Amino acid sequence: MENQMKALREEMMEAASQVRSKEDLAAFWQTYLSKGGKVSGLMKGMKTIAKEDRPAFGKLVNQLKGEVEKRYAEVREALDKAELEARNVSEQIDITMPAKMRPAGGLHPLSVTRSQMIGVFAGMGFEIYDGPEIEDDDHNFTRLNVPRNHPARDMQDTFYIAEDLVLRTHTSNGQIRVMDAQQPPIKVLSPGRVFRSDSDATHSPMFSQMEGLVVDKGITLCDLQGMLDKFCQQIFGEAARTRLRPSYFPFTEPSVEVDVSCFECGGKGCSLCKGTGWIEILGGGIVHHNVLRNCGIDPEVYSGFAFGIGIERIAMLKYGINNIGLLTQNDLRFLRQFKEA
Ligand code: PHE
Secondary structure: OHHHHHHHHHHHHHHHHHOOOHHHHHHHHHHHHOOOOHHHHHHHHHHHOOHHHHHHHHHHHHHHHHHHHHHHHHHHHHHHHHHHHHHHHHOOOOOOOOOOOOOOOOOOHHHHHHHHHHHHHHHOOOEEOOOOOEEEHHHHOHHHOOOOOOHHHHHOOOOEEEOOEEEOOOOOHHHHHHHHHOOOOEEEEEEEEEEOOOOOOOOOOEEEEEEEEEEEOOOOHHHHHHHHHHHHHHHHOOOOOEEEEEEEEOOEEEEEEEEEEOOOOOOOOOOOOOOOOEEEEEEEEEEOHHHHHHOOOOOOOOEEEEEEEEHHHHHHHHHOOOOHHHHOOOOHHHHHHHOOO
């Protein structure tokens, strides 16, 4: 019996050293340690042993069982460790590797300028009105005091879509639409696209304007200039000043052309301001009595000012862009220069 036990111990130790995988380990357990395994088998041989020897025999078997269990646990631990090490190697990631960068887009210089301008006027309490780009003759011209066959229609080269429909030539159509819908006090800003058959370095068939309209009791040209001073200071810097020059628009009387002091040379004269110290930025004036009347507003009670600013023009001045076409060509080499870091 003792020899049998010794042989079994050797067999088990040899088998344990052959275990290479979880499957081998399970088979080992099955063969030696399970209920039907070889260790239990030894116990079953107990009855063939003399009674007085049984306790000693049982002790030896239990001892053997303990040894095998210990070996089993060691082998399992070694297997687990090896498995973990293998995973550590196969799942290794290099956290110092540079990440794949997604190139971030940037806002178009025209969008930046537009929202900056809207921000300034919104801060002064202007509401935003979005007028139609396809407009009838009435709103684009006639009710703005530009009757048919009036020579002033030649000031703007118009795209006609039909006899009575145009691509709006300015955002001034918004003036009529706002005054039709609302009685004074009115304080509205109407940004949007406008269209004229005109194309060179500073003119494009499609461009954008921002129309301002303020109607209330006692509104004067001083209100317009005061407000534009503030606007220019916020867009071009604190040192900016404005000056008004007499001009003509059919829908304002008096009409003015507004210049801003040259922010490049500070007024001394340079190539940007063509030596004059001033740069023209917009047209405006006091809303013509006929226009107020056309919208059912009594010019004896109310007065107003209106202005129209070209957004491309402001963007080109701010960023030193010399060709308006660059704003629509989507050349990334151009656009990337405006990307904020
Ligand atoms: N609509 C004029 C233009 O496009 C600008 C303007 C607006 C002038 C409002 C006076 C008042 O040239």
